[in-house]
Structures are given as structure tokens and as C-alpha cells.
Amino acid sequence: MSRNLPQSQNRRDLLVRLGLAVGLAGLGTQAWGQAGAQRGDPQAEQFVAIEAQKVLTLLADRNVTAARKSAVFASLVDEIADVPKISNFVLGKYARTITPPQRAAFTSVFRTYLQSVYQSRITQFQGDTLKVSGSTVRVPGDVVVSSVVTGRRDTVPVAWRVLGGGSAWKLVDVQISGVWLAITQRQDFVATIDNAGGNIDVLIAQLQRNARSGG
């Protein structure tokens, strides 16, 4: 009994020291983060904080049916994102050669595709809490807002690229764990059209097939 006392005291000491170390390290980290933070565009940050949180809350809600979730998510994407601008961007060099009928067909199928991709990618990291950590103004009206989304296992860095000004902003791209969705789509689509000898109809048909199969 008397030999156990010093051991338990040692354990307590160790825990206290560990706690102090953690506390000090945490304070240090926090101070470091604050020192490095650069204010970009507070209004763009506010837009992301509100709208992106809406998206996360919806996708994390287990009481909403999948069909209802998809429908609400689709309307949220239309409201938050600049779908026409993204549609043009992902066509890359082919945005200049696409015919009006092709553009109409592509825009229609791409809207469905975009909603599906955003929903599946954002759902994958199973996050429900978003914290905006700052923003970078590329040029006035073009801002990348950095955030951290707390997932079940880890925190995931998510950046939101928004265009606009004042209180009117539109989302054009999302970067999850280092990967920009629209940039990836552009490389994917252009490669597909390139491999089809420049035939944009092949891409449109592929996206329509994907949409029919639920992709």
C-alpha cells in the first residue's frame, strides 16, 4: 500500500505534466494561427460561412430522406453556385468551339452532373461543422475562402472559390483535401473530348449515360 502511493503520485504528476504540455502547446498553436491569419474579404467569408454551413447541415441530417435531400441540395446549388460560369469553365478550350445546340444540351446535363458530384464529394467526408479560417483575395471580386470542416475522423480543409462583391457572391469551385472539383472536371472533360477527336457530342452522351445510371 505504502509502495503504491508514490506510484500513483508519479502517475498524477505525469498526467498533470502532460496536461500542462498539451495546454501550452494548444495555446502556442492558437497564437501561431492568429498571428498568421490574414483577413481577406470578410463579406465573402460570411457568405461561405452561412451558405456552406447550410449545405453541410442538410447533407448531415439523417432525418431527411435521400430523395428530399437531393432535391433541396439541387436548389441550394442553383442558389449558391454560378452554374453557367462553371459550365463554360469546365469545357476548357472547347468553350470557344461548342455550337449553341451543343451548349444547350451540355448545360442541361452538366447541371445534374454538378449537383451529383458536389453532393457525393461533400457527403464523403461526413463533416457537419464548418469553421472559416480566412480568405485570399486573388483580384477584387475573386476570393478563395479557407475553411476547416470537422468530420468524424479528422478535420478536412475545404476551400471555396467565390466570385462577386459586396453581399452578392457566387460559388465557382470547391477544393477538398487539395483537389479542386471544377479544375478536375475540366481536365476530365477535355481529355474525353480530345480522345474523341474533338467531338463534344461524345462528352455530352457520356454525361447523359452517367446521369441515367445515377452517377
Add this chain to the structure above:
Amino acid sequence: MSRRPPLVAAPKAGRTLAVVLGLAAALSMGSVAWTENLTPPEAVAVTVETAATQAASLEAAPLVTPPQDPWRGFNRASYGLNRGLDRLVVGPVARVYRAVMPGPVQRGLGRVLDNLREPSTLINAGLQGHPKRAAKAGARFVINSTVGVLGLFDVAGRAGLDREPADFGQTLGRYGVGPGPYLFVPLLGPSNVRDGLGRVVDALTDPVSLVAGGLDSDFGLGRAGAVALDSRAQAEPALQALEAQATDPYVTLQSAYLQARAAVVAQATGVTEDLPDFNIPNEGVVLLTPPDRNLATVEPIY
């Protein structure tokens, strides 16, 4: 040949499973890139510029350059082979694991494996000249291995010490080594010359393997198997999305991998980002090459 005594004795039958899962680890590496977690970025991303925007971004440096894929034929064939093996062997195993194992157990195993990587992170963060990140990795390892019950619980994370993984490919990138040609090796997944070398160095210098045993020990094999299973299971939703949504899965995976690695390197360098313009048609791409910032016109990447 002497063998290091294992710290964790694996059953004989488990050894075969571990080898199979080791194979699975290699197979799943491609998908890991798709889902690989980064630390919350100070600045991440891509530098691809049109001529119209170059003047505004002379301070930026390129993080994603046009994919160098001179071995495209070999890479595409390798990717096809990998895809077939994944459909037949690895994918089904991962899906059974996800279906049978409760979520908290899966996440706990993942945290244990993440914890075992912290000493390697400590070394690489130190090599990169980031003593605070190195100290944080060390503190995380000590705290989570003790208070966190061998890493089962991320006590350090809850105390504000978030995980910031580092690897040797990132270290090389930190000192200006470019990614080199893209390479997709059967059973090893997507990589490039720099990060492939980085993987080898990380495997050879991993302190946990050096102390507890590498692939020549039961512990090492068991760990490799567990990493394989965890990585592939984690990647399952992303792989499903890749198959369902990408019009050219090879290019999509390549793009995701290279962007993710560029972002990882950007974490170490702290380089600010620049991005393709959404408003101007893509007439061409001009990359700014640090440190001398010489302008070099290259082919459009899209």
C-alpha cells in the same frame, strides 16, 4: 539471418491475410490520393495563368503544372490492370469490412494507424525546417500513445493539436524538387518520380518500423495489412464516385493525385495560390517558375 522479435504476435493464419492485405494496400494507394487528408491550409492550390492575369500574380508560384505524362501508354495499361484487380479482389474485401465492422471500430483503427505515422511526420517536418510542426507530431505521438490508448483516441487533437502529416516526397518538394513524370505502377498506384522516391525513403526510415519491425516481422506485416484495409475502405465512396461520375477515370485520378500532392507540397513551402481564371477563355497557359520567376509559355493543360 536474425529476425527482430515482434512486439505484436500475429496468428499464423493472420500472416497470409496480412500479405493479401499488403497487396490491397498497394492497390488502394491510388484511391488514397483521392481522399488523402491535408492539414487545414494556410495557402494551397494551383498556379495556372492566362496571359491576362499574369501581371496580377507575379508573387504567385506554380503548384500544379501541366501533367508530365510521357509514359501515358504504360500508365493507362497499368491503371486498367489495377482497376481489374480492384474489382476482383480488393474492392470486395473492403466492402465486406465496411459492412461488418462497426463505424467506431473502423475509425479507431484508422486513428491507431495514423498515430504510428507521427514519428515519421516528426522527422520530415524537422527536415522541412518546421520545428513547431515536428514538435506537434512528437507531442501527438506521446499523448495519443499514452492517454489516447495507443492512438485509439485522438486526445491530442481534442486539445488543439491537429494532425499535420508530412512525408519525404513533401520534404523533397519543400526544397524545390519537381514532381517529375507521372507514373502509375501496377500494385503501387499513382505517383510521380519524386513522390515514389519519397515513399521508398519513408518506408526505410520509418521509426516505428525500425523499432518494432518492418515487413520482415509479424508486426510489420500486420500493420501493412491494416493500413491496406483501412486505406481501401476509406477510399470506397470516392472510388465509387470516380467510376460513376468521371468520363475519363484515368485522367480524373491523375488530376486529383497531382493536385493533392501539389497542395501537400504547398503546405511545406507556404506558397500562395493562383488559379485559372473563370472569366477569360483559356487562350494559353503561362506558368511562373520560382525562384527566378522566369516566364515560360507552355501548352494549355486543359
